[in-house]
Structure formats: C-alpha cells, structure tokens
Amino acid sequence: MQTYYSDLLVIGAGLAGERVACEAAQNGFKASCLSIVPARRSHSSAAQGGMQAALGNCAKGEGDCTDVHFIDTVKGSDWGCDQEVARLFADTAPIEMRRLAHWGVPWNRVVPGKSFFFKGGEKFEKYEKEENEGLITARSFGGTAKWRTCYTSDGTGHAVMCTMDNRCAELGIDVFDKKEAISLIHDGETCMGAVVRCLRTGELEVHLAKATAICTGGFGRIYKATTNAVICDGGGHILAHETGVVPIGNPESIQFHPTGIVPTDILVTEGCRGDGGTLLDVNEERFMHIYEPEKAELASRDVVSRRMTEHMRAGKGVKSAYGEHLWLDIRHLGDKHISTKLREVDEICHHFLGVNPRTELIPVRPTQHYTMAGIRTNKDGAVYGLKGLYSAGEAACWDMHGFNRLGGNSLAETVVAGGIIGAKIVEFLKGYETKFDTKAINLEIKRQKERIHDITHGRNGKLNVYEVRNEMQEALMKGCFVFRNKEGLEECVSTLQGTMEKARQVGLVSDGAGPNHELAAAMKLEGQVRLAICIAQAALMRTESRGSHNREDYPERNDAKWLNRTLAYWREGADMPELQYEDTTPLFELPPGDRGYGGGSIIPADEKYVKERTVKSPVTEIGKKK
Amino acid sequence: MGRQLKFEIFRYNPEREGDVPHMQEFTLDETPNMTLFIALNRLREEQDPSLIFDFCCRAGICGACAMVINGRPGLACQTKTKDQPTRITLHPLPVFKLVGDLSVDTGVWFREMYAKTESWVHTTKTFDPTKEEERMDNSVAEQIYELERCIECGCCVAACGTARLRDDFMGAAALNRIARFVVDPRDQRTDEQYFEIIGTDNGIFGCMGLLACEDVCPKGLPLQNQLGFLRRKMGITAMKHIFRKK
Numbered sequence: 114m115q116t117y118y119s120d121l122l123v124i125g126a127g128l129a130g131e132r133v134a135c136e137a138a139q140n141g142f143k144a145s146c147l148s149i150v151p152a153r154r155s156h157s158s159a160a161q162g163g164m165q166a167a168l169g170n171c172a173k174g175e176g177d178c179t180d181v182h183f184i185d186t187v188k189g190s191d192w193g194c195d196q197e198v199a200r201l202f203a204d205t206a207p208i209e210m211r212r213l214a215h216w217g218v219p220w221n222r223v224v225p226g227k228s229f230f231f232k233g234g235e236k237f238e239k240y241e242k243e244e245n246e247g248l249i250t251a252r253s254f255g256g257t258a259k260w261r262t263c264y265t266s267d268g269t270g271h272a273v274m275c276t277m278d279n280r281c282a283e284l285g286i287d288v289f290d291k292k293e294a295i296s297l298i299h300d301g302e303t304c305m306g307a308v309v310r311c312l313r314t315g316e317l318e319v320h321l322a323k324a325t326a327i328c329t330g331g332f333g334r335i336y337k338a339t340t341n342a343v344i345c346d347g348g349g350h351i352l353a354h355e356t357g358v359v360p361i362g363n364p365e366s367i368q369f370h371p372t373g374i375v376p377t378d379i380l381v382t383e384g385c386r387g388d389g390g391t392l393l394d395v396n397e398e399r400f401m402h403i404y405e406p407e408k409a410e411l412a413s414r415d416v417v418s419r420r421m422t423e424h425m426r427a428g429k430g431v432k433s434a435y436g437e438h439l440w441l442d443i444r445h446l447g448d449k450h451i452s453t454k455l456r457e458v459d460e461i462c463h464h465f466l467g468v469n470p471r472t473e474l475i476p477v478r479p480t481q482h483y484t485m486a487g488i489r490t491n492k493d494g495a496v497y498g499l500k501g502l503y504s505a506g507e508a509a510c511w512d513m514h515g516f517n518r519l520g521g522n523s524l525a526e527t528v529v530a531g532g533i534i535g536a537k538i539v540e541f542l543k544g545y546e547t548k549f550d551t552k553a554i555n556l557e558i559k560r561q562k563e564r565i566h567d568i569t570h571g572r573n574g575k576l577n578v579y580e581v582r583n584e585m586q587e588a589l590m591k592g593c594f595v596f597r598n599k600e601g602l603e604e605c606v607s608t609l610q611g612t613m614e615k616a617r618q619v620g621l622v623s624d625g626a627g628p629n630h631e632l633a634a635a636m637k638l639e640g641q642v643r644l645a646i647c648i649a650q651a652a653l654m655r656t657e658s659r660g661s662h663n664r665e666d667y668p669e670r671n672d673a674k675w676l677n678r679t680l681a682y683w684r685e686g687a688d689m690p691e692l693q694y695e696d697t698t699p700l701f702e703l704p705p706g707d708r709g710y711g712g713g714s715i716i717p718a719d720e721k722y723v724k725e726r727t728v729k730s731p732v733t734e735i736g737k738k739k
Numbered sequence: 740m741g742r743q744l745k746f747e748i749f750r751y752n753p754e755r756e757g758d759v760p761h762m763q764e765f766t767l768d769e770t771p772n773m774t775l776f777i778a779l780n781r782l783r784e785e786q787d788p789s790l791i792f793d794f795c796c797r798a799g800i801c802g803a804c805a806m807v808i809n810g811r812p813g814l815a816c817q818t819k820t821k822d823q824p825t826r827i828t829l830h831p832l833p834v835f836k837l838v839g840d841l842s843v844d845t846g847v848w849f850r851e852m853y854a855k856t857e858s859w860v861h862t863t864k865t866f867d868p869t870k871e872e873e874r875m876d877n878s879v880a881e882q883i884y885e886l887e888r889c890i891e892c893g894c895c896v897a898a899c900g901t902a903r904l905r906d907d908f909m910g911a912a913a914l915n916r917i918a919r920f921v922v923d924p925r926d927q928r929t930d931e932q933y934f935e936i937i938g939t940d941n942g943i944f945g946c947m948g949l950l951a952c953e954d955v956c957p958k959g960l961p962l963q964n965q966l967g968f969l970r971r972k973m974g975i976t977a978m979k980h981i982f983r984k985k
C-alpha cells in the first residue's frame with residue numbers, strides 16, 4: 114500500500130482547499146490536496162454571480178465599507194452567526210480580492226462615464242468617476258445595502274478557480290485528483306491524516322500529515338433536488354462526524370432556491386422573476402399573489418420556496434416523470450428581453466430542456482442550494498474535538514452565515530477563510546512535531562478493507578444502494594425541506610431511522626472492481642443517513658423560525674430561547690445524534706434586531722444578556738462605529 | 740409514448756482481470772427532457788452498476804462529462820436524447836488515458852499542460868496588502884476572461900488530427916492558454932520566452948489548421964483566431980531569432 118507524507122493534507126481542492134494549501138506552501142510547508150475530480154471541476158467553478166468585498170470603487174458602491182458589509186452579513190444570518198467571525202471576514206475580503214487580482218483574476222473594472230442599469234424592470238442612469246477608472250468594479254446582489262459583488266463577466270467562480278489552481282501549480286503543490294478520502298486516521302485526540310481510495314484503480318492509500326484540513330464543500334446531494342454538483346455528497350462531513358468527537362454545527366440550517374429546472378435542478382436566476390416572470394401551477398394559473406398579496410413572485414427566496422411547496426402540497430403541482438413541479442413563465446417578456454438580458458436562462462433552456470422560453474413554459478421547483486450547516490470549527494478554523502484537524506469553505510461551520518447566507522458571501526468566504534485559516538495552520542505547524550501512531554494507522558486500514566470486503570461480498574445484506582439512497586432523499590424532501598412542522602419532522606426522523614437500518618444492509622450488484630461508483634455510493638450511505646437524521650432531529654428540536662429554518666408551527670424568531678447554535682454529535686454505536694447547544698456569538702457588535710425583510714415577529718432576548726455581551730462601540734445601521 | 744432508445748456503449752475496465760474492450764447494448768425508454776446525464780445515470784442505477792463514466796456539475800460548466808457521442812466529441816450533460824437518433828453510440832475520448840468505460844484521465848493531461856506552459860502569471864512584483872489594486876482596462880480584463888473560459892473538457896484535443904498522431908503535441912487548449920497570458924499585461928514574459936515553449940512542431944508549428952478543435956469546442960472558444968494570432972507572433976519571433984543569430 115502506498116503511503117504519502119506531507120505537512121498539511123487538504124481534503125478537497127475547491128477554492129477553499131487550494132487557498133489553504135497556498136498559504137502553507139508559501140510559508141515553506143509541504144502541502145498536498147486531494148480531490149474527487151480535477152481541481153478546476155470543483156463546484157466552486159459553477160458560481161457565476163460573484164463574490165462580496167467592500168471595495169467601494171463603483172458608483173453604486175460609494176460609501177461602502179467593511180462595517181456595512183459586516184452589518185449586511187449579520188442581518189442576513191438572522192443573528193445566527195458568530196459576529197467575531199463575520200467581522201474578520203468583512204475586514205479581510207477586500208485584501209483577498211486584491212490579492213486575487215495580483216495572482217491573475219481578470220476582475221471586471223470600473224469604466225468611467227454614463228451607463229444604464231435596471232432595477233425592478235425600470236431603467237436608471239449612473240455615472241462612474243474618472244478617478245476610479247480601472248479599479249475592481251462590483252454589481253448588485255440581493256440582501257446588500259451597496260453594490261459590492263466583484264465579478265468576472267458571468268464566470269466568477271470559474272475564473273477565480275483557474276487562477277487559484279495556477280497558483281498551486283506555481284507553488285508546486287501536489288494536487289491529486291480522482292482520490293477520495295474515505296476515513297480519518299486518529300486516536301480520538303489527534304488527527305494524523307486519511308485513508309484514501311484511488312478512483313483510477315480502486316486501490317487504498319494512506320496520506321499522513323501533521324495537519325489535515327477538510328474543504329469538501331456542501332452536501333446538497335443528500336437531497337433529491339439540489340443545484341449542487343454530483344460530488345457534493347457530504348463525504349468530508351462524514352469523515353469528521355464518524356469519529357464521534359466532532360460535531361456538525363447547525364445541521365438544520367440549509368438554504369433552498371425557488372427555481373431549479375426539472376429534471377436536473379440547474380439553477381435559473383432570480384432575475385427572471387425580478388424582470389417580471391411569473392409562476393404558474395398545473396392549471397397554468399398564477400398563485401403567488403394568493404399567498405403574498407403584496408410581493409407575489411418578488412418575495413424573498415425562502416418565502417417563494419415555501420409558497421411553491423405549499424401549493425404543490427395542495428395538489429396544484431404538475432406531475433412529471435421526475436416528480437411534481439410548477440411552471441416559470443417568461444413568454445410575455447418577449448424575444449428581445451430574453452435574448453439580451455436573460456441570455457443565460459435562454460441557453461440553459463436550450464441545452465438542458467430543449468425548451469424555447471419565448472413560447473414555452475419552464476418547469477421549475479424549489480431546490481436545495483447551500484449548506485450553512487457544517488463541520489464546527491472555532492474562529493481559527495480548528496475543528497472541535499480533534500487536534501490537528503481544520504476545516505474551511507462550505508464544508509465548515511466557521512459560522513459567518515448563521516441561518517442564511519447572502520448571495521456572493523460564500524465564494525468570498527472560501528478565499529477569505531482559506532487565507533485566515535491557512536495562516537493559523539502555519540502557526541500550528543511551526544511549533545509542532547509529531548510521531549505517527551502505527552497502531553492507529555493499521556487499525557484504520559484494516560477497518561476500511563473489511564468494510565469494502567463486506568459491502569462487495571454482500572456480507573451485510575443485499576439491499577440496493579441506489580434504492581436506499583433514494584429513500585433518504587425523498588424523506589428529506591418530504592419532511593425537512595423549505596417548510597417544517599412537528600408532525601412532518603417526527604415522521605421524517607422515524608422514516609430515516611428505518612433507512613439507516615437499511616443503509617447498514619446494502620450489498621453490491623456489481624463486482625466493485627476498479628473505479629466502481631456503486632461501491633463509492635455504498636460506502637458513504639450510512640454516513641449520509643446520519644447527516645439526514647441530524648438535520649431532521651435538530652429541526653424538530655428548534656421550535657422557532659430563523660433564516661432558512663421555517664417552522665409553520667413556530668413562525669416567530671425566538672431570541673429568548675434560541676439565540677444559540679446546535680451541535681450534533683454522533684457517538685460511537687449510537688442510533689441518534691446527541692444535540693448540544695452553544696451561544697451563537699461571544700459578543701454582539703450589532704445587537705439583535707429586525708432583519709428588515711422576510712417579515713415575521715421576534716421574541717426578544719433577555720435585555721441583560723444582550724447588554725452584557727454588547728461591545729463598547731457597536732456599529733450603527735449606517736455602518737460607523739459609535 | 741416516448742421512443743425506445745438503444746445505447747451502444749464502449750466497455751472496458753482495465754482493473755478487472757481478463758476484461759477485453761467491447762461494445763455493450765442497453766435499452767431505455769425515453770422520458771421528456773432527457774439528457775445523456777439522466778440516461779447514463781439511469782442505466783447505472785437500474786441496469787448495470789458497473790458502468791464507469793464521469794459527471795460533476797451536470798450543467799455544462801465543469802467539463803467532466805466529455806465523450807464521443809455518435810462519433811463526435813461533446814458534453815454528455817448538455818446533449819438531449821431527443822436531438823439524437825434512437826441508436827446512440829458512446830465512446831470515451833481518444834488521446835487521453837482510459838480509466839474505464841467512458842471515463843478518461845483528463846486531470847493528468849491538463850496538469851502536464853500547466854507545467855509545460857507554466858500556466859501562471861509571471862511577475863517580479865510582490866503583493867502589498869496595504870495598497871490599492873493595480874489598475875487594468877476593463878476591455879483587457881474582458882479579453883483575458885474570454886480566453887480563460889476553457890473548461891478543459893478535452894474535446895478539442897480528442898478531435899485534433901495532430902494530437903492523435905503525436906503524443907507530445909500541445910493541442911489547441913494549451914495554445915489557447917498561452918494566448919491568455921500573452922494578452923495579460925501582468926505577465927512579464929517576453930515573446931522569446933513564449934517562443935521557447937511553443938515555437939516547435941509540438942507547439943504552434945505542428946498545427947495543421949483544419950480547425951476540428953474549434954468546431955467541437957462546447958464553449959465556442961475562438962480557437963482559430965488564437966492559433967492564427969500565435970502563429971503570426973511566433974513566426975515573427977522566429978525571424979528575429981534567425982537574424983539575431985547571424
């Protein structure tokens with residue numbers, strides 16, 4: 114068996130993982146990255162919109178500063194984030210964007226003079242200043258007070274991913290693709306690396322390191338309908354959770370988007386509704402205005418998702434070979450509008466549906482989009498429970514997103530957190546020597562070999578991997594989606610407990626030889642069901658509505674009781690998670706208040722509690738410290 | 740009732756002892772809006788879980804799913820079955836090393852390409868976090884991005900006659916990569932330095948200019964223009980070289 118050594122092993126080579134690796138390599142440490150796919154195919158490359166940083170260079174970004182970015186982020190999180198982390202993030206983001214420019218990202222730049230922009234279908238004029246010519250410009254994104262989203266045309270994630278991967282090549286970092294980490298090597302206290310399955314040959318390998326960082330992105334694929342790539346399946350979360358000592362932070366915090374296309378759940382932009390597109394049901398009738406008389410289709414992401422689900426539950430969905438959906442209608446916007454302003458939507462319709470949106474309806478449904486839930490770390494990115502283990506990016510619950518992340522904040526998080534946490538890892542490595550415990554290593558290899566043998570030979574049973582996976586995905590869609598209530602969640606938990614029994618009894622239909630996919634799916638199935646149960650159980654216990662977590666039976670945000678973060682542990686041999694809670698944030702720079710959108714009432718927190726934790730000079734609504 | 744589709748799929752798993760390359764036939768009922776992504780996943784989940792193929796984004800943006808579809812390299816995720824005849828033949832991309840069935844090793848090929856082209860901005864400047872960013876003309880930024888849109892799917896390489904004949908031919912994707920750095924004012928490499936990399940038969944002078952590469956590029960990259968641009972530039976550089984030596 115092949116063994117590899119490095120100072121830092123990064124599991125995942127998306128933007129977060131590669132940024133962490135660069136920081137270590139720049140400081141003279143040997144870093145290596147693992148990825149299921151070539152690094153540039155990581156999901157980071159799919160982000161088109163952009164990334165937020167308060168540079169304040171463009172006309173509509175004038176007066177922006179890191180304070181305002183901080184306020185937007187905290188409000189966006191529905192006061193569910195760690196404010197120390199949100200502050201660190203907002204302050205560092207501009208520096209990271211400039212660093213990316215230095216490394217080669219072709220950011221769009223300020224072009225001086227008069228230009229037009231659209232808002233709510235209306236045309237406005239703006240003037241860009243001569244003196245700002247050539248600085249990094251920004252566009253508008255939902256939930257932000259200023260234009261703050263840096264971008265490169267319609268391919269921000271792709272462009273930044275290319276530059277980051279080039280930087281890794283320049284620094285000589287080993288980026289191993291087609292390698293999947295399947296378990297961590299640890300002794301209950303310290304992490305020593307991972308057991309890895311080569312997806313070219315099916316062979317197992319050992320990767321040992323002084324420090325390990327999990328940067329494996331989100332786990333949307335445990336839901337049936339998701340905008341996420343097929344590799345966003347929770348592999349990294351499962352590695353950490355399975356140790357029994359690492360908690361998943363806020364598992365109930367999952368973001369949904371109203372308009373994924375059916376069947377493949379590729380995202381079509383909110384711009385469709387912004388520009389006047391409407392949602393129709395099975396009778397081709399509008400329905401949003403019935404639920405939301407004022408805003409109708411233009412209500413916020415989570416609200417529209419909820420109403421669509423409600424309407425389908427009322428039997429108004431369109432039945433299809435791929436389950437129920439609704440229609441998005443942009444026919445009335447006309448050819449000119451569609452071929453210029455909604456070109457990307459036009460292309461998606463053409464390539465993936467064969468639909469002409471000028472004359473035909475687009476099948477859509479709400480779909481899982483982002484996981485705020487993640488491997489819980491402290492503000493240095495160190496994972497709770499194991500020494501030498503770190504996490505960054507969407508995989509982590511570093512916790513600057515709380516219960517709802519803002520558009521453009523997650524891509525920015527990958528590089529900002531990657532830089533900050535990379536530097537903390539460097540500090541750790543500088544004062545650290547270790548001996549690898551061969552007993553722990555050999556034990557883990559043996560355990561994995563046995564697991565593979567048992568699954569391939571049907572020793573645990575003969576249940577079909579894909580059928581069991583399907584049952585899990587359906588259970589989450591039914592009970593733990595945009596709408597949640599006690600009955601639905603209880604049913605979901607009990608269904609999933611049955612699914613877990615089944616997940617323990619899967620056996621392969623194929624022989625599992627070489628880079629076999631069925632084996633990969635089977636190996637992570639039980640871990641996925643555990644994650645699913647954590648989501649459902651944590652959602653059942655959280656009797657309030659906050660951000661994306663919507664309880665029909667508890668519509669108010671309850672700061673008196675729930676200004677805290679869920680920590681879900683899965684102890685060895687257990688059948689249910691152990692839920693613990695910790696304070697959301699050690700301090701308030703922005704004391705709890707109204708989000709300003711999304712409606713809902715708030716049960717206020719204890720005044721004394723808030724006062725004691727509020728820092729001496731909190732920021733004000735307009736963003737200056739008092 | 741939808742059509743019944745017949746799939747002819749190339750099968751070979753080098754890790755299975757005694758396996759030999761062969762074609763295997765599958766039958767599947769077509770459903771509305773079916774893409775090859777849906778079809779192949781259904782085949783694997785319902786009929787033969789040993790099938791090996793790659794998908795990642797399933798949205799035409801990552802380049803993972805390139806294969807030869809009825810004789811033509813393309814992205815499987817954005818190929819709708821309704822645009823294909825009832826008989827669909829699938830092969831892995833040629834030129835790249837076969838992993839199994841329809842999956843090839845583009846990762847290693849492209850990583851070697853980064854090394855050959857030194858695919859990063861070469862500059863002597865260091866980053867100063869306290870300073871404002873260096874300015875750039877927006878039109879230049881857009882021009883760079885247009886060349887950086889390559890998703891490394893490998894279709895152009897698979898379609899290229901020269902690449903099929905010669906292992907060490909750099910291919911249109913690599914030459915396009917060089918063009919990206921040539922137009923970037925941040926990269927301080929000189930024409931001579933670029934010439935060192937691509938001024939050979941393995942590089943720009945090996946290209947026969949038949950443009951199969953541009954025809955199949957799913958991102959519609961202007962490969963033809965870039966190849967022409969580099970050929971002219973390198974031609975001039977070669978001339979200078981000859982005269983200087985004399």
Ligand SMILES: Cc1cc2nc3c(=O)[nH]c(=O)nc-3n(C[C@H](O)[C@H](O)[C@H](O)COP(=O)(O)OP(=O)(O)OC[C@H]3O[C@@H](n4cnc5c(N)ncnc54)[C@H](O)[C@@H]3O)c2cc1C
Nearest residue numbers: 125126127128129149157162294330348506507521523524
């Ligand atoms: C359609 C879409 C559009 C988006 N648009 C935006 C946007 O405009 N702005 C924004 O801010 N955010 C956006 N996001 C969110 C953002 O793209 C992601 O949150 C972010 O890119 C995640 O980056 P990451 O580095 O954490 O993980 P990823 O980029 O997902 O990388 C994960 C890496 O881990 C590897 N990996 C996974 N499991 C294993 C394993 N077991 N072993 C080894 N390797 C493994 C993968 O191969 C990959 O390299 C969007 C998301 C989607 C789905």
Ligand code: SF4
Nearest residue numbers: 899946947949950952
């Ligand atoms: S034009 Fe050149 S690179 Fe393109 S296919 Fe022909 S020989 Fe290959």
Ligand code: SF4
Nearest residue numbers: 889890892893895956
């Ligand atoms: S140039 Fe086009 S065909 Fe070639 S690898 Fe890039 S995207 Fe694919």
Ligand code: FES
Nearest residue numbers: 795797802804816
């Ligand atoms: S799966 Fe990403 S391009 Fe097809």
